[in-house]
Amino acid sequence: MTEELRYHDPKRASDGLTLISYIYKEPDDPVHIYLVDMDGTVIHQWTVETALQSYAKLLPDGNLIYPTRDRTNIQEAGIRELDPESNVVWSYHCRIDHDMQLVGVHDHSAPDIPDGHMLLHTLDDHMVPEIAPELVRNPYIVEIDRAKDLHWEWRGEDHFDELREQLSSEDWEFVRNRIDTRYGFDWAHNNTLQVIPDNETYRKELGGDGPVRFEPGNIVFSYRSVDVIGVIDYPSGEIVWAWGPSELDGQHLPHMLENGNLLVFDNGTERGWSRVIEVDPLTEEIVWEYRGSPKEDFYSPAISGAQRLPNGNTLVCSGNQQWLFEITPAGDLVWEYEEPLREQNRGSDMIYRCQRYSREYCQPLLDRISHE
Numbered sequence: 001m002t003e004e005l006r007y008h009d010p011k012r013a014s015d016g017l018t019l020i021s022y023i024y025k026e027p028d029d030p031v032h033i034y035l036v037d038m039d040g041t042v043i044h045q046w047t048v049e050t051a052l053q054s055y056a057k058l059l060p061d062g063n064l065i066y067p068t069r070d071r072t073n074i075q076e077a078g079i080r081e082l083d084p085e086s087n088v089v090w091s092y093h094c095r096i097d098h099d100m101q102l103v104g105v106h107d108h109s110a111p112d113i114p115d116g117h118m119l120l121h122t123l124d125d126h127m128v129p130e131i132a133p134e135l136v137r138n139p140y141i142v143e144i145d146r147a148k149d150l151h152w153e154w155r156g157e158d159h160f161d162e163l164r165e166q167l168s169s170e171d172w173e174f175v176r177n178r179i180d181t182r183y184g185f186d187w188a189h190n191n192t193l194q195v196i197p198d199n200e201t202y203r204k205e206l207g208g209d210g211p212v213r214f215e216p217g218n219i220v221f222s223y224r225s226v227d228v229i230g231v232i233d234y235p236s237g238e239i240v241w242a243w244g245p246s247e248l249d250g251q252h253l254p255h256m257l258e259n260g261n262l263l264v265f266d267n268g269t270e271r272g273w274s275r276v277i278e279v280d281p282l283t284e285e286i287v288w289e290y291r292g293s294p295k296e297d298f299y300s301p302a303i304s305g306a307q308r309l310p311n312g313n314t315l316v317c318s319g320n321q322q323w324l325f326e327i328t329p330a331g332d333l334v335w336e337y338e339e340p341l342r343e344q345n346r347g348s349d350m351i352y353r354c355q356r357y358s359r360e361y362c363q364p365l366l367d368r369i370s371h372e
Contacts, residue, residue: 002040006336010038013326013334014309016356017043020324020340021055021066023303023350033064035362040337043362044369046086050076054098055353057106062365063089065106067096079120084368092148095123095140099193108197110217112235117151119143119219121193128157132184139190139221141232154219154237156188166230166242174245175226183225192222194255196231201260201281213240214256214281222254229254229264243284247277253305253353261287263308265316269301276306276316290314290331305353317354324354 051069104115139156230242250269278288292298303319326335
């Protein structure tokens with residue numbers, strides 16, 4: 001057991017290995033991505049040649065894929081796949097930003113998207129007079145295959161009017177004011193791209209008389225600048241649902257669970273305290289919430305995320321605090337890992353996200369590194 005592990009209740013915690021992704025602003029120091037066990041022991045680490053833009057994903061064969069943060073050298077920016085020895089075995093050049101989905105490989109399969117395709121959130125800067133009088137940064141999603149061929153693309157500025165249609169007049173006034181007074185250039189700051197899995201809300205909509213919006217294969221997004229989360233219909237690209245300005249505050253990682261609800265890390269950037277919430281998208285009601293006690297003790301104004309685990313617990317990454325913890329549905333703490341690997345990570349003081357994997361999922365990696 002490492003000194004960073006503050007608490008572990010093995011009877012109630014969801015067993016597995018946790019992938020920890022720090023953010024590195026510059027690639028001057030060695031950059032490491034860690035896989036740790038429930039005792040906080042490092043099982044494996046990757047050393048990367050570039051700065052890390054957000055978070056990494058472990059692939060089923062034991063390789064790792066991550067987005068670079070080479071903003072000073074755009075020709076080197078993109079995603080890279082590493083083998084367990086940290087060798088680059090595949091890469092794709094783009095202005096990668098925040099999130100990516102590997103359909104049917106790491107992430108959910110989708111009816112209309114072939115397994116093996118990747119959806120990448122990238123950026124595109126150009127003039128859009130409808131949004132602002134100056135240059136603006138727009139969310140741009142691309143779908144590629146392993147051969148790097150483009151299959152689908154989506155541009156946020158083309159669906160600006162649809163966003164307005166999905167919000168109440170009060171919420172749209174809030175969005176418009178935010179763009180006009182604070183976030184003209186980075187008007188959306190999308191930080192999420194989730195391919196929706198099969199879920200209960202979709203099945204409820206199929207049996208009703210209204211629109212079907214939460215179909216598997218559609219895409220969840222998160223416009224942090226204007227406190228909005230929403231759903232993109234695939235492949236039409238239409239925004240079919242949006243929510244948030246009256247409730248959210250600088251959120252990260254909204255994603256649909258199999259029960260049809262959305263789990264969201266609500267940062268509370270201006271509020272001064274964070275929470276994790278579960279939202280029923282049909283009623284737009286918060287059906288579960290976790291906050292600190294006192295609430296100011298749990299506060300990450302940026303980055304961060306939460307993951308629902310197989311036993312119903314929730315793994316939380318309070319990124320600015322370098323605080324990882326697992327809670328039961330009742331809010332009981334069953335695992336806590338604080339400031340992990342701090343001495344080895346002088347290049348960063350933030351953990352963008354962590355991800356818990358089952359030992360079965362990690363076995364191909366464990367088999368490969370056991371033969372090193």
